[in-house]
Amino acid sequence: MNTSVVWFKRDLRVHDHRPLFEAGNFDQVIYLYGFETEVMESREYDASHHGFIEESLSQLHGLLKKQGGGLTVKIGKFPQILSDLYQQLGFKHLFSHQETGNMRTYQRDIRVANWCRSEGVSWNEYPQFGVTRPQKEGGDWSSLWSKFMNRREIVPRRLPHNPLENYPQTIPLDQTDTKTRRQRGGELRSIKTLESFLNSRGEHYQKSMSTPVLAGNACSRLSPHLAFGNISLRRVYQRTRDQQAFVRHHRLPNWGVSLASFQKRLNWHCHFIQKLEDAPQIEFDNFDFEYDGLRSSFNEHYFSLWSKGETGYPLIDACMRCLLHTGWINFRMRAMLASFSANHLWLHWRKPAVFLARHFLDFEPGIHYCQFQMHAGTAGINSMRIYSPIKQVKDQDPNGEFIKKWVPELASVPSEFLAEPHKMTIFDQMAYNCKIGRDYPKPVVDHEKAYKSAKEKLFGLNKKLVVQT
């Protein structure tokens, strides 16, 4: 029998899945997902990711079964997992999507490529995003991106059967998922999420995306689905393009600007992943080596307060606590958390970035490490923002709705004090049932001093730098 293997990685869907389509030409196919022990042991992996993958696999298995297939789920290391299957069925073709992951998965792919070469197995990898490999010197990236996004989606067809079907419902992990309010995985859920965004939730996307009070509903919330490939970026792009034509035709107010802004971000998604594809070392090293040694010591106490949401800055603490419960916060608040750790607390970006990677349900290495470095000021760009945790309260949560939800110690404190509760007099603290230093912490650092110091140090290395709050 002519056998092939489809290796599912971060592409847990059947629709618009080229490897699945290509494998359909064989007599029998092993539809493989491998839980990788070395990924599960990494500091970027959280029980919430594990749960999201299990939910995605459950829907994937159901959809494959409808097409004639069914999953084979393994736990272990690659290429050993492939080698074991090879002993059983001696396949000659492996199909998968390309992955621009972290160093672990990059090195695993090198091992798999070597194994395939030694066994005479052909490994056919297909791009799943608008990321080019290798990036063509002088090539027009944007037109390649558009070409990829506008190519027709691949519709699933009848699939050959899987002779080694084996789908356990769960794979044990020695951590508990504490994100009680996170999004759940699966292709069908991703389609519902997209449709609810394009048909109702997204109308005020453009003006609501920055405030944590509204962003949870107004943003698409597609990020974990894109990170684990429950839906293809091309499908999201094309559905949005069609919806743009619809709202134009019907002259629907607000939608035009919101959908244009959303479409732009789909391009940024690939733009940042391309950066990691071209320079994998930015997962560990400063983009610009001029910044090496800038933050030489690491204050563990500051890191601990930041990571628990106990800095004494209400919006920082609310964002961190929200993240720890839900696995998501909006872009502006992520930027503020990253900026605060790197600039106010003067922590080297790597450890806080790994911490957030673990807690972002949508962790996508290319976007994540680039964005973190941009907000730490190590990307070598000439303008950056050091977000003021005080001004952001006034701009993004003036009535304190978000803060009070996640920092209940401040529930009785009037909104006028929420940006700087430590400025309440002792009488105010008694009146509002919140003693600073006992019920809620004093600020870990003084904002004005920390901001000024960070700005001076960064400016010392880049005279063209323009820093705003």
Ligand SMILES: Cc1cc2nc3c(=O)[nH]c(=O)nc-3n(C[C@H](O)[C@H](O)[C@H](O)COP(=O)(O)OP(=O)(O)OC[C@H]3O[C@@H](n4cnc5c(N)ncnc54)[C@H](O)[C@@H]3O)c2cc1C
């Ligand atoms: C420090 C930091 C770390 C981040 N880490 C991640 C990460 O690990 N994974 C991740 O998907 N996004 C990351 N982002 C980008 C952004 O915050 C999230 O994509 C967004 O909040 C996800 O919610 P959404 O799907 O509702 O976004 P929407 O606003 O609805 O955007 C739709 C999609 O566009 C892409 N996108 C949106 N904003 C950006 C951006 N600024 N850069 C690149 N792509 C973007 C994402 O794929 C997103 O799902 C990070 C931002 C910062 C500042």
